[in-house]
Amino acid sequence: MSMTNEGMVKGGEFLLREALGSEIFTPEDFTSEQRQIADTTETFVKNEIFPALEQMEGQDFALVVEKMRRCAELGLFLIDIPEEFGGLELDKATSMLVAEKIGPTGSFAITSSGQTGIGSLPLVYYGTAEQKQKYLEKLTTAEWVGAYCLTEPDCGSDPLSARTTATLSEDGTCYLLNGVKQFITNAAFADLFTVFAKIEGQHFSAFLVERSMPGLSIGNEEKKMGLKGTSTAQVVLDNVRVPVENLLGEAGKGHKIAFNVLNIGRLKLSATVVGAAKGAFSEAASYAVERKQFGQPLSSFGAIREKLADMAGSLFAAESLLYRVAGLLDERIATLDREGDDYYERYQKAIEEYAGECAIAKVFCSEALSFVADEALQIHGGYGYIKDYQVERYYRDARINRIFEGTNEINRLLIPTLFFRRADGGALDLWEQVNSVQSGICFENCEDAGGDSLFGPEFSLLANQKKLFLLLLSALGDRRKEQELLLALGDLSIAIYAMESSLLRADMIMPSANTSEQKKGLLQAVVRVIAFETAARFQLTASRCAAYGVQGPELVALQKTFARLGTYPAVGLLEAKHLLADAATESGAYLF
Numbered sequence: 001m002s003m004t005n006e007g008m009v010k011g012g013e014f015l016l017r018e019a020l021g022s023e024i025f026t027p028e029d030f031t032s033e034q035r036q037i038a039d040t041t042e043t044f045v046k047n048e049i050f051p052a053l054e055q056m057e058g059q060d061f062a063l064v065v066e067k068m069r070r071c072a073e074l075g076l077f078l079i080d081i082p083e084e085f086g087g088l089e090l091d092k093a094t095s096m097l098v099a100e101k102i103g104p105t106g107s108f109a110i111t112s113s114g115q116t117g118i119g120s121l122p123l124v125y126y127g128t129a130e131q132k133q134k135y136l137e138k139l140t141t142a143e144w145v146g147a148y149c150l151t152e153p154d155c156g157s158d159p160l161s162a163r164t165t166a167t168l169s170e171d172g173t174c175y176l177l178n179g180v181k182q183f184i185t186n187a188a189f190a191d192l193f194t195v196f197a198k199i200e201g202q203h204f205s206a207f208l209v210e211r212s213m214p215g216l217s218i219g220n221e222e223k224k225m226g227l228k229g230t231s232t233a234q235v236v237l238d239n240v241r242v243p244v245e246n247l248l249g250e251a252g253k254g255h256k257i258a259f260n261v262l263n264i265g266r267l268k269l270s271a272t273v274v275g276a277a278k279g280a281f282s283e284a285a286s287y288a289v290e291r292k293q294f295g296q297p298l299s300s301f302g303a304i305r306e307k308l309a310d311m312a313g314s315l316f317a318a319e320s321l322l323y324r325v326a327g328l329l330d331e332r333i334a335t336l337d338r339e340g341d342d343y344y345e346r347y348q349k350a351i352e353e354y355a356g357e358c359a360i361a362k363v364f365c366s367e368a369l370s371f372v373a374d375e376a377l378q379i380h381g382g383y384g385y386i387k388d389y390q391v392e393r394y395y396r397d398a399r400i401n402r403i404f405e406g407t408n409e410i411n412r413l414l415i416p417t418l419f420f421r422r423a424d425g426g427a428l429d430l431w432e433q434v435n436s437v438q439s440g441i442c443f444e445n446c447e448d449a450g451g452d453s454l455f456g457p458e459f460s461l462l463a464n465q466k467k468l469f470l471l472l473l474s475a476l477g478d479r480r481k482e483q484e485l486l487l488a489l490g491d492l493s494i495a496i497y498a499m500e501s502s503l504l505r506a507d508m509i510m511p512s513a514n515t516s517e518q519k520k521g522l523l524q525a526v527v528r529v530i531a532f533e534t535a536a537r538f539q540l541t542a543s544r545c546a547a548y549g550v551q552g553p554e555l556v557a558l559q560k561t562f563a564r565l566g567t568y569p570a571v572g573l574l575e576a577k578h579l580l581a582d583a584a585t586e587s588g589a590y591l592f
């Protein structure tokens with residue numbers, strides 16, 4: 001039984017109506033308790049993980065496990081665990097904040113999120129009381145390490161085509177698992193594997209498989225580009241006898257486990273990469289001050305200052321968007337009645353509501369990290385290419401984030417597909433709005449916009465972008481289903497969400513008595529940078545999408561409308577960038 005969801009923000013609704021600042025969760029909303037947990041995590045990472053990173057990068061897995069146990073001692077593995085199993089069951093915002101603080105460690109962040117996320121959550125959400133009793137405490141204390149085995153050599157993006165089989169034994173007491181799982185994080189030292197396999201070659205299901213079960217073996221360590229301190233290897237299953245009581249969830253319903261865990265996994269990954277991007281940003285900002293060329297610090301050159309300002313813009317948008325989604329999940333989860341056997345089913349549904357927003361966060365944040373890490377390395381020049389500098393590791397570790405937890409192509413395609421599916425099912429009145437946009441569209445003028453907010457022009461731009469999105473959908477008709485168009489529609493949704501999340505957050509902080517004049521200036525500057533970048537990207541992508549799907553005079557008219565109504569004047573853009581760059585180099589860290 002759930003309480004009413006009336007008045008709650010619906011998944012995908014941001015495309016259709018103006019959101020209010022008061023509706024969104026921002027990093028400024030963290031309580032002192034949440035900040036304390038973040039500080040504890042940060043201190044632990046600084047004092048115990050960073051000094052051990054080099055040794056862990058050399059694949060000292062005994063040390064990795066030792067550090068995992070230290071994490072557990074601090075309670076960091078209890079955050080998402082239900083209270084009845086000794087957990088803290090904190091909100092998603094706190095869970096993301098902790099993931100962000102561990103994020104700069106790269107390898108260790110992935111190892112530990114393998115434990116707390118994909119390694120434990122399937123059991124938390126779908127395990128029976130007996131299964132949880134047997135395994136959960138072992139995982140939260142890190143006595144055991146967890147791993148998640150979905151990918152196979154021939155099936156990555158299409159996990160339902162798995163070839164691993166589970167055959168019921170003649171006496172009906174166990175399943176015999178056969179197959180090979182590819183690229184499994186934590187494989188070398190994991191004790192419990194959540195393995196996906198098809199019962200009788202047909203019914204996709206999940207199983208809890210212990211390392212000690214005969215027939216399970218681990219392949220050679222993959223030699224990777226980055227994340228060198230993680231273990232990644234094949235898990236080979238050769239007639240592994242798994243007791244029937246270790247079937248996780250219902251037979252034939254493994255897809256639910258795989259996909260639902262991915263929603264939270266994507267958001268956790270977003271938090272981890274925001275943390276890594278902040279780390280890379282700090283390295284770049286301080287290096288720019290230390291390093292001199294032509295008798296001046298790098299930070300005095302416009303070329304370097306522009307990079308720092310753009311990196312700050314990208315990070316502010318990523319952070320705003322990430323915590324907005326975490327807040328949405330928390331708000332909906334908070335309405336659930338904790339009683340009843342179907343609690344986790346309803347919990348999953350609450351998360352699934354925002355599957356599109358989770359995918360947006362994954363794509364935007366992982367690409368923000370790619371951009372920030374790349375520019376941070378560039379600011380280091382040749383030294384950035386040398387292992388003695390942290391930025392070299394940030395750059396290598398960043399790349400995989402666009403590939404795992406669903407590649408960014410798969411996630412981009414998923415975003416509009418999910419929204420269309422919700423609209424087809426009546427959960428979103430998208431098609432009504434697409435039809436009404438044809439009959440008469442009223443656009444706001446960016447330059448003339450007023451209102452109470454200091455961000456009038458930016459709010460008008462945002463309102464126009466939402467209408468242009470509908471106009472484009474209306475012009476595309478059925479062609480919107482082709483992949484090249486879906487990818488563009490995914491990008492437009494991302495641009496709108498990034499712009500709106502940043503804008504609403506800045507607009508909320510601005511009037512606060514706690515906001516200094518300097519911070520107000522920085523907020524105005526960062527919004528200007530984000531609005532300019534988003535407007536440019538939106539226009540380009542919308543024009544491309546129109547060119548793919550619309551012909552003749554209608555195309556020309558559409559592209560003119562995009563140019564006329566999607567342009568952002570960005571008065572004072574250069575001064576805004578100077579302000580952001582100066583603040584970054586003065587503090588040597590991320591500004592907000």
Ligand SMILES: Cc1cc2nc3c(=O)[nH]c(=O)nc-3n(C[C@H](O)[C@H](O)[C@H](O)COP(=O)(O)OP(=O)(O)OC[C@H]3O[C@@H](n4cnc5c(N)ncnc54)[C@H](O)[C@@H]3O)c2cc1C
Pocket residue numbers: 148149150151154155156157158182183184185186224227232400403404405406407408409410
């Ligand atoms: C370091 C590392 C750790 C990992 N950890 C784990 C783990 O712990 N557990 C686990 O189960 N897996 C893990 N993986 C696997 C990872 O999730 C997969 O690599 C990922 O899902 C992509 O699958 P793939 O590599 O087979 O690529 P493919 O699916 O072969 O994709 C190749 C390219 O084709 C594109 N593509 C594929 N299908 C489509 C389509 N329908 N439409 C458009 N484009 C498409 C992709 O976007 C990509 O660009 C890990 C991988 C690595 C490298």
